[in-house]
Amino acid sequence: MVRCLKIISVVAVMLISLTGLAHAGIWYLPFPEDISTNGHLIDDVIHYIDIVLVIFFGAVLLALLFFIVRYRSRPGHTAVYETGYKKKYAIITICLGLLVFCSIDAVIEHMSFRDLKEVFWNFPQGKDVIKIELMPQQFAWNIRYAGIDGEFATQDDIVAPLSQMHVPVGTPVVVQMSPFDVVHSFYVPNLRIKQDAIPGMVTTFWFQLTKTGKFEIACSALCGNGHYKMRGSLISESKEDFEKWLANQTAEAASADDFWADSETSTGSSVPENWGWKWQSKS
Known part of the structure; x- marks a missing residue:
């Protein structure tokens, strides 16, 4: 039992360390420099996803380690076959599913639609635009x-x-x-x-x-x-x-200069001379 507690403690320390690294940047790499006024909103969503996934992944690892040690083969212990069809198991499964949904999917959706409505779909107006x-x-x-x-x-x-x-x-x-x-x-x-x-x-x-x-x-x-x-x-x-x-x-x-034909990146495909469209106003 003491050995089991030591293993769990080590994994817990690793989990905390991974959570901090996930907050700093996924896969231990820093994000590209943010040069926009709204880029941090995208970073916030990504950081939240990183942290929550690391926490849940760590919890699953801890549970696996616990069950491996707790129900390991040893003298005096007989294995019991369990189908998992009992009512309590169904309740536990539903509760865990709701926990994951509410803490990950629902929060991400709320953050995303809030940012879309208040920022990204709120197109600026005025002469300075x-x-x-x-x-x-x-x-x-x-x-x-x-x-x-x-x-x-x-x-x-x-x-x-x-x-x-x-x-x-x-x-x-x-x-x-x-x-x-x-x-x-x-x-x-x-x-x-x-x-x-x-x-x-x-x-x-x-x-x-x-x-x-x-x-x-x-x-x-x-x-x-x-x-x-x-x-x-x-x-x-x-x-x-x-x-x-x-x-x-x-x-x-x-002027009469044609800088399209002189461009080094020209692909040779034709582009309409008067391409463009009437501006579509957004409210």
Whole structure:
């Protein structure tokens, strides 16, 4: 019995250590740097899942160790065959199932829908909001900004260089995305955003950056044999630098230069010259 208690104590210490490591980062690795105002909400859900799963996994290990030691083969002990069909076993099973459901599934669902309703589906409004239309294709990102008239799908729209998304730091950015060909997925780990692009649909999401720098945009949906090279750049800069860049793009868009054909990442597939759509307002 003393040996059994020692084993249980060691496992308990290991459980506490694993719980702390799970809180620091799954599989002992730190998360990518969070550069958004809302990324911590995703981290909170992941941390909660890590901690609760480690606790339940540890409890199962402790139970297994207890039963192995308690009901081990030894002199004077006769094994008893148990079908498990008694009423008390059914009650215990139901209670354990409800405990797992209420402490994991129900809490995660509550946290997720709360964040969706209060933050991720609460799209910012106002003149300071930057609006972007994004059309992924095999294997690049086509990016469009509204021109002077503030409307999309008009002659003064600003089409950015291929796969380069410039945004100002500290300003809400609303993106509407619809693919040109197949299913793609906009993935920026530093934003905690992974949003699918479905043909025939316009998907809306938003974010706000807290740090300047250059971060990778990846496609996280297998979209063809060139999927591996579908990378872009999210360039976060000051509002002054963004306005300067936007003004330069206005002049470039008004010129006859065709920077699509000169792009090193061009796939050769045709893209409509006047791609874009009327902005779909979200309440």
